[in-house]
Amino acid sequence: xxxxxxxxxxxxxxxxxxxNGLLRFLGGGVFSLSLxxxxxxFLGLExxxxxxxxxxxxxxYLLDVFAGGPKGLMTFLAVALxxxxxxxxxxxxxxxxxxxxxxxxxxxxxFGLGALLFLRVVSPPELAPGYRLLPRLFLDGLLTGxxxxxxxxxxxxxxxxxxxxxxxxxx
Amino acid sequence: MLAxxxxxxxxxxxxxxxxxxxxxxxxxxxxxxxxxxxxxLILTVTGPIEKSIGWTITGxxxxxxxxxxxxxxxxxxxxxxxxxxxxxxQQQELLQLKEENGRLRQLLGFTESAPERRYLGARxxxxxxxxxxxxxxxxxxxxxxxxxxxxxxxxAQGVVGRIQNVMPGISEILLLIDRNSSVATRVExxxxxxxxxxLNRPDVCALDYALRSEDMIEGDLLVTSGTDGxxxxxxxxxxxxxxxxxGRGLYQAADVVPVVDVTRLEEVLIITSAxxxxxxxxxxxxxxxxxxxx
Numbered sequence: 001x002x003x004x005x006x007x008x009x010x011x012x013x014x015x016x017x018x019x020n021g022l023l024r025f026l027g028g029g030v031f032s033l034s035l036x037x038x039x040x041x042f043l044g045l046e047x048x049x050x051x052x053x054x055x056x057x058x059x060x061y062l063l064d065v066f067a068g069g070p071k072g073l074m075t076f077l078a079v080a081l082x083x084x085x086x087x088x089x090x091x092x093x094x095x096x097x098x099x100x101x102x103x104x105x106x107x108x109x110x111f112g113l114g115a116l117l118f119l120r121v122v123s124p125p126e127l128a129p130g131y132r133l134l135p136r137l138f139l140d141g142l143l144t145g146x147x148x149x150x151x152x153x154x155x156x157x158x159x160x161x162x163x164x165x166x167x168x169x170x171x
Numbered sequence: 172m173l174a175x176x177x178x179x180x181x182x183x184x185x186x187x188x189x190x191x192x193x194x195x196x197x198x199x200x201x202x203x204x205x206x207x208x209x210x211x212l213i214l215t216v217t218g219p220i221e222k223s224i225g226w227t228i229t230g231x232x233x234x235x236x237x238x239x240x241x242x243x244x245x246x247x248x249x250x251x252x253x254x255x256x257x258x259x260x261q262q263q264e265l266l267q268l269k270e271e272n273g274r275l276r277q278l279l280g281f282t283e284s285a286p287e288r289r290y291l292g293a294r295x296x297x298x299x300x301x302x303x304x305x306x307x308x309x310x311x312x313x314x315x316x317x318x319x320x321x322x323x324x325x326x327a328q329g330v331v332g333r334i335q336n337v338m339p340g341i342s343e344i345l346l347l348i349d350r351n352s353s354v355a356t357r358v359e360x361x362x363x364x365x366x367x368x369x370l371n372r373p374d375v376c377a378l379d380y381a382l383r384s385e386d387m388i389e390g391d392l393l394v395t396s397g398t399d400g401x402x403x404x405x406x407x408x409x410x411x412x413x414x415x416x417x418g419r420g421l422y423q424a425a426d427v428v429p430v431v432d433v434t435r436l437e438e439v440l441i442i443t444s445a446x447x448x449x450x451x452x453x454x455x456x457x458x459x460x461x462x463x464x465x
Contacts, residue, residue: 017217021224025232050181057188065210066217072196079188122200 004162005055008043011158012036012059015151016066031139036063037111038104038148040078042155044085045094045103056082067115070122077114081107097149104152105145112137271437277327278440288403289444291317293324295436296341306349306371307335308436315339321401323442329407329430330354330395331439342441346433347408348373355399356408361386364396367408367427373434376409378425385423389414393427403442 015035023032036059043052060078064071085107088094094103116137120128176183206214275292282290293316297309312318314337324331324344332352335345345352348369356367363385368377381387391411397404409427416423 013213013217014220017220018224020217021221021228025225025228050184053181053185053188057192060192062213065206065213070196070199071204072192072194072199076189076192076196079185079192083185083189118196122197 002051004158005051005058007158007161008039008055008155009058009062011154012039012062015039016062020066031136031143033147034108034111034140034144035147035151037081037108037144038100038151039155040081041085041100041104041107041148042152042159044082045089045100046155046159048086048089053079053082069119073115073118077111077118080114081111084110097152100152101145101148104148105141107141108144109137109141112140274327274438278438281325281327282440285403287444288442291441291443292438293318293342293441294438298434300346300373300434305335305351306332306346306369306373306433308332308344308346308433308439310342310344310439310441311340312441313338313340313342317443318342318441319443323402323406324439325402325406325442326431326436326439329409330402331431331433331436333401334441344439347429347431348376348433353379353399354402354408355396356393357396357404358385358387358411359392359394359407361391363387364398365393365425367393373432374428376427376429378411378427379422381423381425383416383421383423387411387414387423387425389425392430 019033019035040056040059043056056078057075060075061071063074063078067074085103088103094100113134116129116131116133123129278290278292282288291312293310293312295308296311297307299305299307299309308331310318310324318334318337320334320337322334324333330347332344332346332349334342336343346369347354347367348371350369350371352369354367355364357364363381365381365385365387366379368379370377378393389412393408393411395402395404395406395408407430409429411425412428413426414423415425
């Protein structure tokens with residue numbers, strides 16, 4: 001399981017690298033992407049184990065590093081998002097790429113909203129991020145939701161690498 | 172207690188993660204710390220990924236832009252090529268016009284040199300220089316334009332021939348080089364008389380009836396004498412070359428290089444003021460001989 005967690009964190013790292021590389025050419029600052037967040041959404045929905053929570057925290061730590069802000073915020077938000085998705089996964093049966101895309105989009109938006117709120121708490125009023133960022137957060141969620149199914153496919157593939165086959169009744 | 176912890180192990184761990192990260196955040200919020208070595212390592216690891224993404228996108232963009240640029244270049248090259256062809260055609264036309272202008276200027280200068288004559292400019296529209304037949308050029312002017320038989324045809328350089336046949340819209344010149352053509356001439360330098368007869372060769376004619384006693388040397392210019400009733404006097408005909416004086420006989424022999432290259436004629440002048448009487452036949456070799464003897 002540790003290997004799976006490492007693989008997912010590495011995958012998230014690659015996604016962040018791709019995201020940074022892409023955003024250099026696309027958007028030009030008008031929009032952004034959060035490609036690592038669908039990984040957390042997937043972990044919350046599909047696995048929900050404690051190892052997945054730690055993995056989510058690991059992904060959050062990566063986001064913290066790349067965000068450049070005070071450490072801990074993204075980690076906290078990643079774990080919170082994981083928890084939320086686990087609750088969603090327990091409440092409703094989430095199947096299909098569209099559902100995953102929608103939840104990834106919503107999760108990304110909420111992740112950004114949470115970061116905005118926490119940053120407002122700790123920042124001086126003149127430096128606090130304003131709510132004018134909400135449209136950008138919405139666009140961020142929308143775009144991330146659009147590419148989330150592809151990330152979900154890779155995550156499913158990684159997940160499949162570590163799943164043991166259940167012995168059937170006939171075996 | 173242990174059983175309780177075991178039962179809510181996951182929830183507790185989640186809470187620990189949440190609280191720990193939140194505390195960390197608030198602890199660092201006021202005093203942001205420098206990235207650790209591990210953080211720097213993580214940041215460094217993504218560098219190659221970002222670079223490769225950048226190279227890939229830049230490569231794709233360059234390829235695309237290059238492709239689009241090449242397409243435009245190709246189109247532009249096609250347009251320029253077309254323009255070059257058009258310009259070459261125009262240049263060729265202009266060169267032809269320039270050459271034509273030069274020739275016409277010469278003709279004009281020629282006509283102004285003898286204002287008492289009347290000229291009719293004509294364009295050569297057909298060439299028949301068959302060695303087996305008559306040496307004839309066809310002109311685009313005929314009887315409807317006032318052209319008549321026996322009219323002399325000249326260019327600025329000299330004699331071309333005379334009108335042989337006339338139709339309403341076209342006429343034919345019997346060239347100086349035709350073997351049936353004979354033009355009464357004089358040596359410009361010594362005024363010695365002789366006839367220039369064609370040999371059906373564009374580059375050379377024969378000199379007839381030049382008395383042995385006449386002063387004639389190679390390079391002498393022969394001009395029309397005006398005694399044949401066709402050509403006005405003083406028009407250049409050719410240059411004497413290859414003079415041969417035999418030990419006996421009445422005449423000396425020589426070749427004549429025509430001053431007009433009939434193979435390259437495009438425009439000519441028909442002298443219309445010296446119209447021969449209707450039905451007048453060209454001077455025959457016999458008549459010419461008699462005149463030369465006189």
